[in-house]
Amino acid sequence: MPLKAVVDGETVIAPDLSDEEWAGLQLRHKKGLTVTMACCGAPGHLRTSGKGTRHFYHAPDSGCRYAEESKEHLEIKYKIYQTCQSENWETSVEFPSPDRAWISDVYAVRDGRKVVFEVQVSAITPEELEERDRKYRVLGIESYWLLDNFLGKSRDFTAWYDSFLAGEDGRSPASVPYIDPSLFSTGPENHIFIPRGIRSVGLSAKSRTLFTTNNPSLSLPVWVREVLKGNYQRYLEAGADAFHRKRQLVTLAAPALIRFREFYETIIRHGTYQERAGRAERRFRAGPSRDDPALQKMVRTLSAEIDWVGKEYRSYVSESSGLFTWKKVAAQDRPLLYFRLEPASNVKKIQDGVATMDRWEASFEDALRTLERGSSPGNG
Ligand SMILES: [Zn+2]
Structure with a gap:
């Protein structure tokens, strides 16, 4: 329903008229003055809404979409x-x-x-x-x-x-x-x-x-x-900025978090290192180099190192590290572990942590290979 129409070649905004002007216009319209809708040029009439807002309305069958x-x-x-x-x-x-x-x-x-x-x-x-x-x-x-x-x-x-x-x-x-x-x-x-x-x-x-x-x-x-x-625009922009900052941090942190998740699998969930070290140790003890003191020492160190990496992992996920937080989520029995994206320095910390664990893992693999060689017949 339009507020605007054309009368006597002039654009009129209904609520802008004074009471006298509106009454005068109504009277002239009753006497035959044409009111033309500004939207489509169809004939129109004057009306006041239930809330007291003066406006114009289309004559029936105008076919104008603004009539609706x-x-x-x-x-x-x-x-x-x-x-x-x-x-x-x-x-x-x-x-x-x-x-x-x-x-x-x-x-x-x-x-x-x-x-x-x-x-x-x-x-x-x-x-x-x-x-x-x-x-x-x-x-x-x-x-x-x-x-x-x-x-x-x-x-x-x-x-x-x-x-x-x-x-x-x-x-x-x-x-x-x-x-x-x-x-x-x-x-x-x-x-x-x-x-x-x-x-x-x-x-x-x-x-x-x-x-x-x-x-x-x-x-x-x-x-x-x-x-x-301009405040609403700033509000929208602030929301978008926060979004982009978080999104960027996720992209940055993703490789480290994916790797960290693998450490969870190998260290906590499956005890993979423990198991592999155990296997290597058994083979070594049955092998030709079982009396090699340097290799014996290596076997002892391995177990201590696996304990170390387990502790390292746990220190990262503890609340005191500031890197992760446990959160109760509806429909989940146990709280879930979430990475604290902010402060942004957390991303660097988890990357460094994962790099340390990666280096440890590489040295673990080295040690296993050395033991393997010591377990092979004809070696020692
Ligand atoms: Zn119209």
């Missing part, structure tokens, strides 16, 4: 318009694009900044949103989409985020061992902004309130003012 706009849409659009005006922005409603391909709900300009607000009560597909947003982008207009109940409506927006989350390596953080997936769980405005740079906010059209991931109920005028001050 809900009363919630009207009230929200009007509130945004009012707020922008009260902040001294040069404000237009139902503002057509240069090629008239689309009409934006509210368009506000100040000090060279151009901002557009789009109220989307009906569902919008991700493709349509992206296409329409692109049109503003090429004109250097900052667009803000108020999307009604977009939490529930579009899983596709989450799909944008999920595929972005997987990153260029195609590896999702959830597939990296010890990464807490909740680090990357976030809300719809981030699902849309982080992968596509499209600014949006959740809209509860019925209550005319907004919501974001961190704020379940945000007043419309308060939010509009935050947009105009």
Whole structure:
């Protein structure tokens, strides 16, 4: 339902008229004055909404898509318009694009900044949103989409985020061992902004309130003012920056964490080193070099070293190391071990730790090979 129409060749914004002007216009319209809808040129009429908002409406069968706009849409659009005006922005409603391909709900300009607000009560597909947003982008207009109940409506927006989350390596953080997936769980405005740079906010059209991931109920005028001050853009960017920082740390830490996970398997879960050392020792004791004092010493050291690497592993996963934390997760009997991505210096620490254990493992393999040689017949 439009706020705007053309009367006597002049554009009129209904709520901007004084009571007298509105009454006068109604009277003249009754006497036959033509009111033309600004959107499509169809004939229109005057009306006041239940909330007292003056507006125009299309004569029946206009076929105009703006005739279908809900009363919630009207009230929200009007509130945004009012707020922008009260902040001294040069404000237009139902503002057509240069090629008239689309009409934006509210368009506000100040000090060279151009901002557009789009109220989307009906569902919008991700493709349509992206296409329409692109049109503003090429004109250097900052667009803000108020999307009604977009939490529930579009899983596709989450799909944008999920595929972005997987990153260029195609590896999702959830597939990296010890990464807490909740680090990357976030809300719809981030699902849309982080992968596509499209600014949006959740809209509860019925209550005319907004919501974001961190704020379940945000007043419309308060939010509009935050947009105009640039704060909402900064909020979105801060979220994206935090995302990118975490994502980068995961990529950086992934090889060390994957390797660390292998150490868990070999040291804790399967006792692989113990078993292999035991086997080598038995063969050595049955072999020709069993009396070699240097090799005997090596056998003793091996066992101590395996204890050492076990302790080393445990010291890393203890809470006091600051590298890992145990977290109780719903639907899991036991707490899960997660790597603390931050501070960023933790990544260096786990890389160093893994490098130390790698070096130890290489020396362990060397020692086993030496023992093997000592166990072979004809050697010694
Ligand atoms: Zn129309």
